[in-house]
Amino acid sequence: MKNEKHVLPPLGGKLLSGSLTDASIQQATGDSPDFAILPWVNVVKIGGQSIMDRGRSAVYPLVKEIVDNLGRHKMILGTGAGTRARHIYSLAIDLGLPTGVLTVLGTAVAWQNAQMLHYLLAQYGIPFIEPEGFSTLPHYLMERGAVVCQGMPPYKLWEPNPPTGRIPPQRTDTGCFLIAEVFGARKMIYVKDEDGLYTADPKKHPSSEYIPRISVEDLLARDLEDLIVERAVLEFMARARNIREIQFINGLKPGQLTAALNGEAVGTIIYRNGDAK
Amino acid sequence: MSFDHSSSQHVTSSLMRESLVDKNVMARTEAPVSAILPDVNVIQIGGHSIMDRGRSALLPLLDEIVANQAQHRMIIGVGAGVRSRHIFSVGLDLGLPTGALAALSAKDSAQNAYMVSCLLAKHGFVYLEAPFVVQLLPAMLAAARGAVFNGIPPYSLWEHPPLLGKLPPHGSDAGSYLVGEVFGARSVILLKDVDGLYTADPKIDPEAEFIPEARAQEIIDRKLRTLPIEPVVLDLLTRAKLARSVRIINGLTPGNLTRALKGDSVGTLIRQ
Numbered sequence: 001m002k003n004e005k006h007v008l009p010p011l012g013g014k015l016l017s018g019s020l021t022d023a024s025i026q027q028a029t030g031d032s033p034d035f036a037i038l039p040w041v042n043v044v045k046i047g048g049q050s051i052m053d054r055g056r057s058a059v060y061p062l063v064k065e066i067v068d069n070l071g072r073h074k075m076i077l078g079t080g081a082g083t084r085a086r087h088i089y090s091l092a093i094d095l096g097l098p099t100g101v102l103t104v105l106g107t108a109v110a111w112q113n114a115q116m117l118h119y120l121l122a123q124y125g126i127p128f129i130e131p132e133g134f135s136t137l138p139h140y141l142m143e144r145g146a147v148v149c150q151g152m153p154p155y156k157l158w159e160p161n162p163p164t165g166r167i168p169p170q171r172t173d174t175g176c177f178l179i180a181e182v183f184g185a186r187k188m189i190y191v192k193d194e195d196g197l198y199t200a201d202p203k204k205h206p207s208s209e210y211i212p213r214i215s216v217e218d219l220l221a222r223d224l225e226d227l228i229v230e231r232a233v234l235e236f237m238a239r240a241r242n243i244r245e246i247q248f249i250n251g252l253k254p255g256q257l258t259a260a261l262n263g264e265a266v267g268t269i270i271y272r273n274g275d276a277k
Numbered sequence: 278m279s280f281d282h283s284s285s286q287h288v289t290s291s292l293m294r295e296s297l298v299d300k301n302v303m304a305r306t307e308a309p310v311s312a313i314l315p316d317v318n319v320i321q322i323g324g325h326s327i328m329d330r331g332r333s334a335l336l337p338l339l340d341e342i343v344a345n346q347a348q349h350r351m352i353i354g355v356g357a358g359v360r361s362r363h364i365f366s367v368g369l370d371l372g373l374p375t376g377a378l379a380a381l382s383a384k385d386s387a388q389n390a391y392m393v394s395c396l397l398a399k400h401g402f403v404y405l406e407a408p409f410v411v412q413l414l415p416a417m418l419a420a421a422r423g424a425v426f427n428g429i430p431p432y433s434l435w436e437h438p439p440l441l442g443k444l445p446p447h448g449s450d451a452g453s454y455l456v457g458e459v460f461g462a463r464s465v466i467l468l469k470d471v472d473g474l475y476t477a478d479p480k481i482d483p484e485a486e487f488i489p490e491a492r493a494q495e496i497i498d499r500k501l502r503t504l505p506i507e508p509v510v511l512d513l514l515t516r517a518k519l520a521r522s523v524r525i526i527n528g529l530t531p532g533n534l535t536r537a538l539k540g541d542s543v544g545t546l547i548r549q
Binding site: 011015019021022025033035095099104184225230 | 362376440444
């Protein structure tokens with residue numbers, strides 16, 4: 001390489017010699033184009049406590065609806081953790097273990113739920129894929145139409161501490177969101193056991209108000225005590241480059257997943273201001 | 278364990294039926310944390326600042342690590358450097374997202390860490406990939422004399438979208454710090470090619486003033502144009518439970534690491 005600059009793309013010189021903490025260089029990297037890796041894929045997160053822990057009555061109808069959509073919509077199915085994660089988090093906190101260890105423990109629970117979902121979908125040729133195997137994912141999506149993965153991001157011991165307490169701040173909602181964001185997915189759908197977002201937890205406060213559509217900026221500004229989704233998802237969404245909206249549907253109501261996959265405005269949609277379509 | 282008989286099969290626990298997103302529930306999980314490996318020191322060898330300089334910078338540093346082996350247990354994280362900057366520029370040009378850049382960059386630091394482990398192999402250091410850090414680090418430290426790991430955390434495709442631009446925010450400073458935090462390490466020492474933190478980049482601005490000690494939040498508030506440390510480490514420090522400080526030292530100056538391991542005031546100490 002006689003003249004290094006000639007073989008480098010436009011940003012190359014700046015990146016090679018400048019400081020990566022320099023805001024002007026960071027800004028310049030934002031001007032590069034955004035290529036969507038899997039623009040036709042839908043990421044569907046199946047709740048742990050809200051769906052999987054209910055067993056057959058909730059899971060079987062949802063599995064049937066997933067199977068019915070196989071020919072029409074390609075899906076990455078991520079699972080939440082749920083009750084067993086709550087148990088092991090409280091035990092591990094009592095034992096004085098740090099957040100990173102709680103992430104390792106919680107990941108195992110999401111993994112168990114993903115395995116169970118995978119057993120139920122195995123006869124349709126749907127594989128379970130570990131984070132390390134994600135490079136095979138396009139093949140299975142093309143051939144079989146869906147894959148199952150555990151929803152936790154693979155941070156392991158490297159999970160950052162939360163602002164308060166010890167619960168890992170980036171859990172399965174966030175892991176699934178980041179899959180959708182990195183692949184430039186068509187949709188990010190969260191399947192829970194509520195019709196969507198309320199001003200407070202409707203299980204505890206029957207007078208809470210339903211919110212069918214809200215911008216992520218408004219929602220963050222309201223600073224609600226409780227939310228339908230991990231706060232990290234909202235923070236990341238506000239600065240995401242690909243995902244413009246996320247949808248929350250009630251997986252206990254037959255037809256909602258199909259409607260959401262078809263692009264209908266069921267449940268609650270959280271969108272990014274300025275990008276509302 | 279007891280089960281109730283509602284449609285959702287619950288196991289009794291203090292978090293049972295609770296929303297883990299609820300602020301009051303999160304606040305209730307505030308409790309003391311124990312250190313898992315309290316006598317271990319995390320040493321981070323910079324990619325661009327040390328590794329890319331080759332033999333002249335690295336070998337004296339490794340000699341100093343070996344000379345301290347009898348007194349101090351060390352695990353060594355290694356950064357990526359100029360190859361990552363190159364693949365960032367190619368990847369950005371191709372339109373690849375932050376998570377893809379993070380996955381690619383982690384291979385550069387893995388290469389550097391592997392080279393360091395080869396150079397330290399005869400002194401009993403082993404190279405551990407992330408899954409082995411999770412499962413085997415304590416056993417390896419008991420059996421071997423030290424360990425080398427990939428400084429970049431295993432976030433890969435799941436890397437956070439940055440506040441500005443598209444570069445992955447968690448590099449090897451963040452990964453090494455997080456290893457120190459989760460194990461409750463005795464110290465986290467970052468080896469760079471500058472003496473520590475300055476009010477401006479001392480390579481460009483001769484007027485830059487040295488800052489020997491500062492709190493993470495103070496540095497965030499000063500909004501310095503460039504930093505010798507990934508900014509995300511400052512955020513992580515504000516939430517530290519165990520690793521409540523990070524020391525940045527010049528790894529090109531012989532004796533600095535030894536002094537830092539002794540706890541002497543050298544370089545810049547960034548506190549919670």
